[in-house]
Structures are given as C-alpha cells and as structure tokens.
Amino acid sequence: MTGPDLIGDAVARSQSVMEVLIGCGVLADVGAVYRRRFGPGDACIIADENTWAAAGAAVERSLQAAGITTRTHILPATPRPKPTVELATQLRDILEEDDSAPVAVGSGVVNDLVKHAAFALGRDYLCVATAASMDGYTSAGAPLSEKGFKKTIPCRPARALVADLDVIAAAPAEMTxxxxxxxxxxxxxxxxxxxxxxxxxxxxxxxxxxxxxxxxxxxxxQPDRIAAGDRDAVEGLFLGLTLVGLAMEAHxxxxxxxxxxxxxxxxxxxxxxxxxxxxxxxxxxxxxxxxxxxxxxxxxxxxxxxxxxxxxxxxxxxxxxxxxxxxxxxxxxxxxxxxxxxxxxxxxxxxxxxxxxxxxxxxxxxxxxxxxxxxxxxxxxxxxxxxxxxxxxxxxxxxxxxxxxxxxxxxxxxxxxxxxxxxxxxxxxxxxxxxxxxxxxxxxxxxxx
CATH class of the missing domain: 1.20.1090.10 (Dehydroquinate synthase-like - alpha domain)
Structure with missing residues (x-):
C-alpha cells in the first residue's frame, strides 16, 4: 500500500480529520478545500512573518478567490514564537472577536498554538503546512508549556490539512x-x-x-536526498510525519x-x-x-x-x-x-x-x-x-x-x-x-x- 493510500485509510478512520491534500502547487486549492470543509464563512489566517512569506499571501489569495472573506494575524518571527498556553490564549482572544474559522499557516508552533486556541472556542480549523518539521499536524494534542511545564494537551486536530510540496521542499534545510x-x-x-x-x-x-x-x-x-530538498524524499518524510499524527489520534x-x-x-x-x-x-x-x-x-x-x-x-x-x-x-x-x-x-x-x-x-x-x-x-x-x-x-x-x-x-x-x-x-x-x-x-x- 502506498503512502497516499495509507493516509486515505487513516483519514477515513479519523474522528476529526476530514481531508489531507498533499502535492505540488496545491496552495491554489486552499480556497476549494476551505469551502468543502467549512462552507462560505469568514476565515482568520494566523501565521508568523516567515510562514506568511512562504505561503500566507498565496493562501489569502486562494481563499479570497473562492469568495471567502479573510482577516489576518501575523506573529513576529524573531524571536521564534514560543509554544505556550499563554500565547495560545492570546490567539483565542483574537479569534473570539468574530465567528471566523482559523486557518493556521505554519509548522509546529503555529499549528499547535492555533489548535489549542481553536479547541478552546469549540471551532475546527484548517492547517496549511509550511515545513516537514514535526509530526503534530494531524495529532489530537498540542504540546505546549503551561507555567513552565511541557505537556501534551488534548485538542482536536485540523479538520483539513493542505501541504504544498513546493513550499515544504523549499523550507529551510534545518527545519527539514x-x-x-x-x-x-x-x-x-x-x-x-x-x-x-x-x-x-x-x-x-x-x-x-x-x-x-x-x-x-x-x-x-533517504537522509541525503531529504537534506538536499528532493521533493520525492521530502514527500516521504512528510507522509510519515502525517501518519504519525493520525496514529496518535487513533490511539x-x-x-x-x-x-x-x-x-x-x-x-x-x-x-x-x-x-x-x-x-x-x-x-x-x-x-x-x-x-x-x-x-x-x-x-x-x-x-x-x-x-x-x-x-x-x-x-x-x-x-x-x-x-x-x-x-x-x-x-x-x-x-x-x-x-x-x-x-x-x-x-x-x-x-x-x-x-x-x-x-x-x-x-x-x-x-x-x-x-x-x-x-x-x-x-x-x-x-x-x-x-x-x-x-x-x-x-x-x-x-x-x-x-x-x-x-x-x-x-x-x-x-x-x-x-x-x-x-x-x-x-x-x-x-x-x-x-x-x-x-x-x-x-x-x-x-x-
């Protein structure tokens, strides 16, 4: 069974994840995915400065082309945002200003922060991955620090995950x-x-x-090909990380x-x-x-x-x-x-x-x-x-x-x-x-x- 087949079977078993779209050029499909899984309601795009540059603007264009009204919240990239409950709570308060569905554009920290914030409000969210840097995109938990203690807090994973391999393969090599x-x-x-x-x-x-x-x-x-940003090798890495997240949800x-x-x-x-x-x-x-x-x-x-x-x-x-x-x-x-x-x-x-x-x-x-x-x-x-x-x-x-x-x-x-x-x-x-x-x-x- 191939990687995509395994992903499809895992999504079919998932209680929360309804769609995983992985491929080259799929940023253009974010608007269509959003409409399929969230309907025509407004979206709030959350990214940091780096992930906005990598994919955020393209996500915004795709959503708006699909008739979705958007607003944005962009976190500073330097220093890197911290994975804390306190920062997730700040994002929750920003989301609470209206009924928009969260769209996380980023990798580990951005995804986990939005996951926690969305769950606190009882909302589903869409994740647009920007790097093959961790296994939490499809996991039912957000590993965050609260009062200095790192713990995995139960949360619903993204309702839909979009991963454009052109973006993933172009991520900084250290993140891969x-x-x-x-x-x-x-x-x-x-x-x-x-x-x-x-x-x-x-x-x-x-x-x-x-x-x-x-x-x-x-x-x-294939560590050498992964380090070189080879799309096929990076796709395998990303498929593995995605399946791990789905396995955590299943278990x-x-x-x-x-x-x-x-x-x-x-x-x-x-x-x-x-x-x-x-x-x-x-x-x-x-x-x-x-x-x-x-x-x-x-x-x-x-x-x-x-x-x-x-x-x-x-x-x-x-x-x-x-x-x-x-x-x-x-x-x-x-x-x-x-x-x-x-x-x-x-x-x-x-x-x-x-x-x-x-x-x-x-x-x-x-x-x-x-x-x-x-x-x-x-x-x-x-x-x-x-x-x-x-x-x-x-x-x-x-x-x-x-x-x-x-x-x-x-x-x-x-x-x-x-x-x-x-x-x-x-x-x-x-x-x-x-x-x-x-x-x-x-x-x-x-x-x-």
Whole structure:
C-alpha cells in the first residue's frame, strides 16, 4: 500500500480529520478545500512573518478567490514564537472577536498554538503546512508549556490539512532536519512500547503500531536526498510525519510517537534551551534525545537480565517517598516538581508488585531483547543518518554539555507516567550506569550527580 493510500485509510478512520491534500502547487486549492470543509464563512489566517512569506499571501489569495472573506494575524518571527498556553490564549482572544474559522499557516508552533486556541472556542480549523518539521499536524494534542511545564494537551486536530510540496521542499534545510529528528524518535519510542507490552503495562495497539512502525525505516532511508530538498524524499518524510499524527489520534495518546527520547527533549524545552542565539527547536531536541535513548538501548542489550534477582532488587528499590524527595531535589520547588510527582505516582510500583514485574522481566528477557534488536537501530547507525539529514547528533550540537545531559537523563523518567526504558533501567537499578554509558566517551569518567 502506498503512502497516499495509507493516509486515505487513516483519514477515513479519523474522528476529526476530514481531508489531507498533499502535492505540488496545491496552495491554489486552499480556497476549494476551505469551502468543502467549512462552507462560505469568514476565515482568520494566523501565521508568523516567515510562514506568511512562504505561503500566507498565496493562501489569502486562494481563499479570497473562492469568495471567502479573510482577516489576518501575523506573529513576529524573531524571536521564534514560543509554544505556550499563554500565547495560545492570546490567539483565542483574537479569534473570539468574530465567528471566523482559523486557518493556521505554519509548522509546529503555529499549528499547535492555533489548535489549542481553536479547541478552546469549540471551532475546527484548517492547517496549511509550511515545513516537514514535526509530526503534530494531524495529532489530537498540542504540546505546549503551561507555567513552565511541557505537556501534551488534548485538542482536536485540523479538520483539513493542505501541504504544498513546493513550499515544504523549499523550507529551510534545518527545519527539514528537525522533522527528520522528530521522525527518528519513533525508533526508540517503538522500543519503549515493546517493553511496556512485554511487561503487561501497555499493550501494543494493532492499528496505531503499523501506521508508524511499518513504514518507518523507509521514511528514514533517504537522509541525503531529504537534506538536499528532493521533493520525492521530502514527500516521504512528510507522509510519515502525517501518519504519525493520525496514529496518535487513533490511539488516543502520543504513545505511538513518544517515549524516553521525547521526555529528554521536553526537559530541554522546559528549560528554554538556547544555542547560537536561538531557542532550540523541538525536532532538534528530539534528535539528540533519540541518540541518548539509543545509546542506553545499546548498553542495555549488552546486559544479561536473566541473572536478575527480583526479590533482592525489589527490597532495595527506592520507595515512592524516596522518589518524591529526589524529584524535589532535582527540580526544586514549584509547578514542575508538583506535576512530576503526580506523573510518577501514577506509574510507581514497589514491594510485591515490583517483584512480580521484575520476575516477568527476567523470564521474558531472551524474547524481549530479541524483539528489541529486531526493531531498534544502533546508535551508530542513527548518528550517520541524522548527520546526513542535517539534524543534530551530539548533545553539544544543541549546547548541552555532558553534565547537563547526565542530569537530564536522571530527571526525565519523572516527567511522564508513560513507562519507557528509563523506568526499566531504574527499576533494575541500572539507570545511573546506562546514563553514564550514554555520555561522550571522554566524559564518562568525570560526570557525577
């Protein structure tokens, strides 16, 4: 089945997305799509200065040619708009001035802000994508920060998505690299879901899993052509990102797309990480989070967990109170620590329950490790592909030094209730060793808590 066929099938199953139009020159069709999905009512185009230049004016012309009355709101491009609930609320207030349907023209941040603002008003919106930079165009959630805490807020995805490949392929190469990094994160995220499935924590979804994992290797297979802006290769990348979003909607959570890689990335985003005078993008953070997770997987798969003593380890494992104290120590007081404690309480087990889980892990390890090796990429393989696609590879590429990386790894498991490799490593008492193994070689002997 081809990419467009998969998109069509996924849209047919979607509760919210009614149309996805991907092709060359399709900006001219935005007006027709709008009329099909929203009728003749007014539209409010929301973009930033860069995305307006890339596609906004053409979108406005197409809408007006279709008889749609438009108004516009253009955000500054420098500094890049922040993905925050506060900014989304400002856009909600602007939309509330009339009954116009929102038309988001942009990529990750613009889409997520408009998605949240539209949902708050009970309105559907149309999205015109301007870059293959992330997987959230068709997802039923907006990853935004609120009071400093990055979370994915449930929202309806766009009713219709239009992606002009001429615009997508002409986007800045670094943005396409971010999209490649975001898609690469589905490799370790798949490993995390395999672990959760094998331990009876969260079963693999027979619909959402193949939507992401079956085509993943192919979408990631042409990094050089993607970096060069080749339309066919970029189309494959965009199709993959779009299917990931639809898989998240189908599953009802971001599990198909997000694991330890995103937990690590979200911490840097919550820290408002800057490098080279700019805020580091989500996709760039995920690319480095992906490398970090895969290095830990490489290390884990070299261990023999069939020698694990579940009784002894369960007795030595930290209690919930000890974890809460660690959270307060690592995050400090405030909203982020409070939310991390809530997330950690949801997934924490100890005593007999932990012993039973570790017994199961010991027993299934031969089969589980084989499943992981069959699905995962090695860190070296991923590093080569990320570099060729123009995505960051090393933590230093985004301004993260080894000590900061080490602290991030140890904190990341507290950020979400989702079970990942970080939780497995923590429960078997190997997280610190794996975290050190994920650092650059020269740093492994000198980084400490």
């Amino acid at each position: 690299g971010w999209g490649y990094g975001d898609l690469a994160g589905k490799v370790p995220a798949g490993g995390d879901w395999i672990i959760a499935d094998a331990l009876g924590i969260e079963a693999i979804d027979a619909i959402a899993w193949p939507m992401v994992q079956n085509g993943l290797d192919g979408w990631l297979s 009802g959570s971001s599990r198909p797309a997000s694991g330890a890689d995103h937990q690590i990335a979200h911490l840097w985003e919550m820290d408002d990480l800057h490098h080279g005078g700019e805020r580091v993008s989500h996709g760039a953070c995920v690319a480095v989070g992906t490398m970090t997770a895969l290095r830990m997987y490489d290390w884990l798969l070299a261990q023999d967990l069939t020698t694990l003593d579940p009784s002894l380890r369960a007795a030595d494992a930290p209690s919930l109170a000890a974890k809460e104290a660690e959270i307060r120590d690592r995050f400090g007081p405030g909203e982020i620590a409070d939310r991390a404690i809530v997330e950690t309480r949801t997934k924490h087990v100890e005593g007999a329950a932990l012993q039973a889980r570790l017994t199961r892990l010991r027993d299934v390890w031969p089969d589980l490790s084989a499943r992981l090796r069959a699905r995962l990429w090695t860190a070296d393989r991923m590093a080569q592909h990320l570099a060729r696609a123009g995505a960051p590879v090393q933590a230093a590429d985004i301004g993260v030094d080894p000590a900061y990386l080490y602290r991030t790894i140890l904190k990341a498991r507290f950020l979400r209730s989702r079970y990942t490799i970080l939780d497995l490593l923590d429960e078997v008492g190997l997280l610190d060793q794996a975290a050190v193994a994920a650092l650059p070689g020269a740093a492994q002997s000198r980084v400490g808590t």
